[in-house]
Every structure is written in structure tokens, then in C-alpha cells.
Amino acid sequence: MTDLNQSRTEQIQRSLAKRYRAEKRFRLYGTMAIAFGLLCVVLLFSDIISKGYRAFQQTYVQLEITYDANVLGVTDVGDSQQVALGDFQGIVKKALKARFTEVAGRKAKRDLYGLISNGAGYTLRDRLVANPELLNQTETLWLVADDDIDTYYKSIGSKAGAFIGRTSEGRQNWVAQLVESGDIELRFNRNFFTHGDSREPELAGIRGAAMGSLFTLVVTIMLSFPIGVAAAIYLEEFAPRNRWTDLIEVNINNLAAVPSIIFGLLGLAIFINFFHVPRSVPLVGGLVLTLMTLPTIIISSRAAIKAVPPSIRDAAIGVGASPMQVVLHHVLPLAMPGMLTGAIIGMAQALGETAPLLMIGMVAFIVDVPGGFTDPSTVLPVQIFLWADSPERAFVEKTSAAIMVLLTFLIVMNTLAVVLRKRLERRW
């Protein structure tokens, strides 16, 4: 017996090395898979951040501006018609000409005027309206540079070498002069947070899209949370076991996995073409996202209700509460944290959704910041899509920055959900 054991043990020992190599290899595959996943996370974030962090700064050029009434064609600052028609870009041009006196020739001049953004005129107009006494006065101001200059200036001294692109040699020279005299610098990019969309990258901002997202989400949460919770209560507390209930459940589970773009088609065909809800507005976006997030909210709310132990219901029924009272007084308050967590996750999903909104016309180019549920608007992810499609190089930076803003919102929402779940978690 012992001899037999001995030989068998040896037999096992012999194969062990090979088996352990297989074990090690397998474990390595696992580690590699995890590492790959984590690497993707890191790559994605570092790529976006490295592309976008510069967008929070903007190149400004310092110029001596004279509010020359003759150039402006404005004699009375109080006259809004006059101010509206005033040639504010003209005084910028004049200031540039004064700064670079050596520039001659039409082409060179046009090149020179391109140093400063087209938006500078509006800044000056607003300044003059606010300070009428400035008329015919001179002041030194920092003005937003054109996007090409911005890209060029930011890339000077980078490892890859300066990005020249459309920046002509003349402009490069002028920038060099400005650098020497300290008249060009990077400042915090306020426009990015206060402006709507624009064709000019240096003027484009995310405020319009952010407000659009906000209005859309408000519609979504106002509709999907009550409906989702009501549906969950019905299915968990009242629904009889029959075919109709089964059908509802199958539908909910399937809808949770239907591609989001299909909801866009639904919105287009039903809400817009049938009910004539206006296109491109947060109201219709919210309706579509409501239908899309409902399954998520219903499923998580049901889980929350299921987690309320039956003993509590029994206790309430035992003292003579009606089914409605059991739900309103006991089940709902106890399940609320779980439901809220689900709702936040659903909203995060809705905030990041793009495809269905393309279908219902929220891709329009909209400059104005929306002020209500029926103003045409776009949303953050769609703005990202639009900018990503724009040819101007400066928009790459803006897109990445907008993504950073969107991701920040999402991270905040998800963290909130996690914290809520952790803090309100109840062990029965």
C-alpha cells in the first residue's frame, strides 16, 4: 500500500511543474486583461486631458484702443440703433495698424486684422455702452486673439515644435513682436463658460449646450422618476400574476436593451411628426430620454422595493393599514434611497446620450443660450459631436474641454449615487 502511494505521489509530483506553469499563465492572462482595461481608462483620460486642458486658457492681445467717434460712426452712445451699427471692428483694425505701423499692402493688412477675433468688436461695444464717457478716449485693453493665433501661440515652445497651420510668416513675426513687448498672454477663458456655440472657436462656449442639457434633464427627471416609481410600485406591490403583468415585465427588460437610436426614431415619428411638438427643443429631448431611461429607473426601483422586508408590510397590514397606506407610509420611504440612486444613474445615462437626440433635431447650430423648455437648443454630448466634426484645429481643444466638463458632471453624479447608496444603505 505504501509503495503504491509512493509511486502515485511521485507520478503526481512529476506533472505538477507543468500544471503550475499553466496556472501561472492563466493568472497572467487575467492580470493582463485587467491591466488592459485599466490602461484604456488611463489612456482615454490622459488623451482627453492632454488635448483639452489648454482650452481653459485663451490667448489675449493687448492693444491701445481709441473709441474714435468718426471711425465708429457713433455720436450718441445712448442711441441704441447707432451703437448697433457702429463699426467697432474698425477701431480694432485701427489699433492694430497703429501698433504695427510698418505693415503695408492690402493682403498684409488683411492678414494683420486677422490677429484679433471677430468677437472683439462686441466686447468693445458692450464696454462703450457700459461706460459712455469712453467715447473718443483711448484705453489699453486685452482682446481675444483669433483661433489660429491662439493655436500657434499655445504651441510655441512645445516639444513637437510650433504648430503653424494657417499662420503666415507675417503673423508669426507679429506674434514674436508681441511676445517681446509682453503684449500677448494666456488668460482664463471665460468665454468658454459664458457663451453659446459659435463658428469662431475662440468665441465658442458650452453654456448654451449646458443649459440645454439642464432643461432636458429636468424634463426627463420630472417625468421618468414619478412614472418609473409608480410602475415599480405597481409591479412589486399590486400586480396580479397574469399574462398582462408578464407582458409588461418582458417589455421593460427588452426596452432596457433596445439601442438608444431607436428611441430617437420613435421621438421623430411620434412626438414630432404626429403630435407636432417643435423640433430641437429640450421638451421633446426630455420626452425621448424619459422613455429611454424609464426601464433603468423601473428596474432599480423594483430592486429597492424588493429589498424592503415583507415583515414590515405584514406588520402594517396587521394593524389594519390598507394596501395604499402600506405603500405610502412604509414601503416608499424605506425604498426611497435605492430609488434615488437608480434615478441618478438613469440621469447620468441620459446626460451622456447623443444618438436619439440627433434624430429629433437637437444637432442644429444654435448660438443663443436657451432660456426655457421650448427654446431650440442642443445638449453637451451633441455639442461635443458637432465640434468634433468641425474642421478648425482649435475645435479639437474645445471638444476635449467640453468632454472634460461632461465627464466631470458624470463623475459627480455617479459619486453622488455611490455615496447615497453607502450612506443610506440599510441592513435588515
Added chain:
Amino acid sequence: MQTANILIVLLTLSAVAYYMARGRSVAMAQSLGGIRHLHSLPFFYGMRAAIWCSLPSIALLFLWLMFDEPIISALLIGELPESLQPTSAAEHNLLLNSIENIASGALSAETVDPALVAAAESLTGLREIGRSLLTAAVLSTAVLGMGWGWVKVSPKLRARQQVERVFRGILLSCACVAIFTTLGILLSVLFESLRFFQAVPLSEFLFSTEWSPQMAIRSDQVGSSGSFGAIPLFVGTLLISFIAMFVAVPVGLMSAIYLAEYATPRVRGLAKPALEVLAGIPTVVYGFFAALTVAPFLRQTGESIGLEVSSESALAAGLVMGVMIIPFISSLADDVINAVPQSLRDGSLGLGATRSETIKQVIFPAALPGIVGGVLLAVSRAIGETMIVVMAAGLAANLTANPLETVTTVTVQIVTLLVGDQEFDSPKTLAAFALGLMLFVVTLVLNFIALNVVKKYREQYD
């Protein structure tokens, strides 16, 4: 009154109705000698009145809002002289738009047909009348309901049962939203698809290999008819989905196995949420990443080893989509693997199996149905994914299996056909709905199978 104002007034009225009916029931109870002489608690009498006050009036409000615009426009068009009567749906919309613009002052009244100006005036008039009528109708319904709720209060009234029945009805109708959504999806895509298949035969759509939906503006242009063979789209979709699954399945599965079987609680607690970050990133971000980082990188790498890689290659979109799906597969597989009973692990380890042998020979076979279900769900996701392919894959409908070339997908075409200006009766627009129908049916079937497989699997170990 504005709709929002009407709603506010309704809410106030309902509150008033609640307090009045409640007060009346309490007063009655006092004369009888206490609340226990009432059939229901005063709360239910109040609620009953509030429901009577609000529900019918709100229903009326919404029905009205749904139908007033079509009725007004029909009236307007009817008033127009013969010469201006629209002949097509597009013309009809155009006409309504210009009347609308005149009425709002966006279009100067001097330059257009006086008949339209008149129509614009009557539009404003009709709208005003409509508003007042609506306000009057809704509010009087509310007041009537309130009165009814108040009058009917009596100790014998079964208020609680009635309120609870309404309550249940509301809950049920909320639950039915899911069914209506499915129905709405089906009807909307089916209806438009049928119109599409009247113009383009189903057999051409399903079996032809030529896809160029450009409809010529003039009928004598080349290719005026457009061609709608969806085979290249299906092949492109499958190609990209295949690449995605090629990345996501091994990585997702191995991550799940590692997390479930090897990782210490600490590593698991860190790595699992970190991986799930990938699931929380919006697809538009992946699209940006694919188009601006991965695609150029692949192109350069290809160039350096002498391969021609398209800048909108299927590979770039597929790879990034795969990364997106990793957490989806890993969390589903993680659930499934954790559902395998510990006793099976013990049994195998107790026989002297190593961990990897246990996983490969016992846990994996046991978890296989659940994993297959999860992978099917992931495939359905890959097929329906839109933004990554819209941004990183191309528009050219090439029929190829080469991942380095440009292909297009069903979702890309839906977006391209529907974004921008559309006429609703051209086959080009309708084709999007036909594609949507295909997409819906395919993903529905996949989901249905997958959910059932997973459910069966769960029951097995419950």
C-alpha cells in the same frame, strides 16, 4: 391663460377641494360622535374630491392641447381661396409656416398675398378664442368636479376604496408606459417602413449589394432612383461588431474571472469600479477618441509597416467599441461566475485541482449559459451602437471584410439619412425607418434570447 398657469390654478383648486371635502367629513363625523362613525378617514374624502377636481380637467386639457393645432390649421387652410389651396403635404406645411411667421411678425405682411395676411389674422383670433374656451372649459370642469366631491361626502361613502382604485389605476397606467413605448416604436418604424417598401421592394432591400441612397433632385440626373441594397450595411455592422467582440469577450471574460477568482478584496474593490468607469463614459467620447486618436494612430502604424489603412477604418471603430463593451461583459460575467455555487469550487479544489483547472474545467462550463447570454446582450449593444461608428466609421457602403477599409453601418446610415433637412415622403428618409425596423427586430430577438438564457441560468442555481 398659459398652460402652465392653468395647471397651477388646477393644483390650487384641487387643494381647496381636498380641504373642503375633508372639513365637511370631519364636521359630519362630529355630529355623529367621532371619526369612527365615518366609513373612511377624512383624508380619503379629501383625496376623493381632489381627484374629482383634477383628473377630468387635466384629461380634458391634454386632449384639447393634442388636437387644437390640427383643427385650427384645417380651419385656416379651408378659409384660403382656391388658388392657394395646397396640393402636397410639403406645400401644406410651408403654407402653415408662412402664416405662422406673418402672425408672429417674423415675415413682413406687406410682401405677401393678402389672403395669407387674413389667414394670419384669423389664426391669431382663433388662437385667442381657443385659449379662452380652453381655460373656461377646463376650469369649469374642475369646479364641477370639486362640487361633486363635496356634495357626495357622507358617512356611508366608500371613499377609501374609490381613492385606492384610482390610485391603482394610475400606477397601472404608469406600468403600461413600457408597453406603449414598445408599441410606439413598432408602429412608428413599421408604418414608415411599409411606405418605404412600397417604393423599394423588400427583396432589393434585403438582397441587393448596392447602397447609394442619394436621390437626384431632377429626374434626368444619373442614378436618379438611388439604390437601397442593405447588404453592405449589414456586412459592415457585423464586421465592426465582430472586431468589437474580438476585443471585448476575451478581455471582459478574463477580467471577470480574475476579479471573481483571484483578486484579493482590496484589488477587487479598486479594479472593479475603475473598469466600470469605462461603462459610464458617454459613447460620444469614445467616438471622439476613436476618430481623433485611434484612427490616426492605426493609420500611421499601418503606413510604417507598409499597410494601407483607411482613416475611417472599421478597425478603429471596432477596437474602441470593444473597449466600451469590456465592462459590460465583465460585470455580467462576474455576476454569472459568482452565482456558481462555492461547493463546486470546493469540490474541485478538494480533489487537488489548481485554481485555473477549477475555473477552466468546472466553473466556466457551469457558467457558460449565463456567459453566452451576456455575450448575446453585448452583441446586441454593439449592433445598435451609434455614436462611435458615426464619428469613426465612414459613409461609403463598401462590401468588404477587410477591417482596414472603410465600411458603414446600419446606425450610421440612419443618422446620415435623418439628420439635416428631410422630406417625409422620399424613400431616402423612409429608408432610415426601414433600417430602424431591421435594427429593432434583430436586437429584440437577440435580447429576448439572451434574457431568457440568463434567466434560466439564474433559476438553475437559485
Added chain:
Amino acid sequence: MVNRMVMNVAIDMPAGLMETENEKNTSVYPEVSVGVPLVASPKMSMRNVDVFYGEKQAIYNVNVDIGQNEVIAMIGPSGCGKSTFLRSINRMNDTVDSCKVTGQLTLDGEDIYAAKMDPVALRARVGMVFQKPNPFPKTIYDNVAYGPRLHGLASRRAELDEIVETSLTRAGLWTEVKDRLDQPGTGLSGGQQQRLCIARAIAISPEVILMDEPCSALDPIATAKIEELIAELSKNYTIAIVTHSMQQAARVSHRTAYFHLGHLVEVNETEKVFTAPEHQLTEAYITGRFG
């Protein structure tokens, strides 16, 4: 024997234990188990074994031997640590991260927890049968062939067939399943499943078989069959069986060890334990005063 009992209360004794003593007025745990815990030329020997789950101690200073070809039963009230102790013997506790085993455990004089001792090879020598029948979701044949295949014990199919047949025969299952070896093992009845698990364990010819309440999930008829099987197996194998059924211990074992809240109180010939227990706790348990 009484002089072996030391009456001072151990400092590390959990609070719950003190209560037991005060209320029941039974004796304190002996520092060394009473009875005959050690034997001459043991198959396995355990000395000063402590087992911890994180901060919590589950086994306190256990000393016991298992003799060649003997059946030793471990009994005691639930939660007394008998299963934990059993799982330490073939290092199944390694799979629980927080579990730590100290002391000296040997198999044929080799230290089980030595660095050069391989848990995989050890488990091939010390097999285990679990509380709940846990056949793999594979065919009956593959279930039994699983171990031999892992360890490369059969080089040819015929050899493997032979191992499967002998194992199933020894487990008393061969006649019942020989015509359906290709059907899933999960399709058998509970008792058959447990015998299949025993067949699976003996297919790799372990030297020791550990059984963790093998009959607790079975009906009386299936239990009787397993008990018969244990008696039969004891001719060739050394068996340690954990059970919460005193009758079962009395029926199948040669020696019985009584565990109480992590302490090994008494080990002796089975007959002695059940007829003339030396320790008050043992007596209280077998007479049914708690358990």
C-alpha cells in the same frame, strides 16, 4: 484523569464561554484533551493547532492523532469548529483569505504546512467529501475521471475506464449508473450524488478521506447506504468524518473526538465516549443537555 484538568480560566476565552460555565456549572475546558488523543504510529498527527479567521480564533490548541485505517468521528454542537478543523487538515482553508492556521500538522511525518508541501499534491493525498453533494455539471463518467485526468493518473483510455469502474464500484454506485455514464451527474438523486462525490474522491486513491457531514443533506435510506460505504472504505482508507449525528458517529467510527466551541474536549474509543465519557461537557452533550 481529573488531575489533568486545570481549573484556571484561559484569558483568551470568549465571553460567551464564561456564561456557559456559570450557568451550567460544567467544568472548564481541559488544557489537554481528556481520553486518548494520541496513538502509536499515526497516519496524521496534529499538535497545538490554532485556527484564526482574521482576529477571531476558531480553534484553540488542538492535539490529536489519526491512526492508519481508522475512522475517527468529530462531533460537537454546531459552530464548535469541527468543520474548520477538518478543512485545515487538507489546507482547504487556504482558499479563505482571512484564515490562518498555526501549529504542527503532519501526514506520514511530513509537515502539511511546510513551504515545500504543495497544497495541490496534498489534496490529492487527503481527499474530501462535502456536506452538500456537489457533483460537477458534467457526465457521471467525467465527474469520476476528473481527478485522475488532472493528476495524469491514467495514460490510456482503458486505464481511465478501469479507474472509473473501480471507484464507482467501491462507492457502491456502479450497478446503478453503469448504463448511463454519459448522463449528467446532477441528474442523480441526492444519495447517489453523494456516493458519486465519494467515488470521485477515491478515484485518485487518496490516503486519507475527510468527510464533512456527508449525510446531513440526505434521507435516512441514503444515509444508511453511505454509512455502510464508510465501513467498507475503512478497510483501505483512513477516514475522518465530521457529523452532528451522535448515532452516526457511534455507528461508523472507531474513535470519537468531541469539540466544544473551538476546543477539543475529549477523544477516545467511540464506545467509551458514548458509554463512559470522562469530561462533563462530553457527558452533557451526549446525554442531550445541549447541542
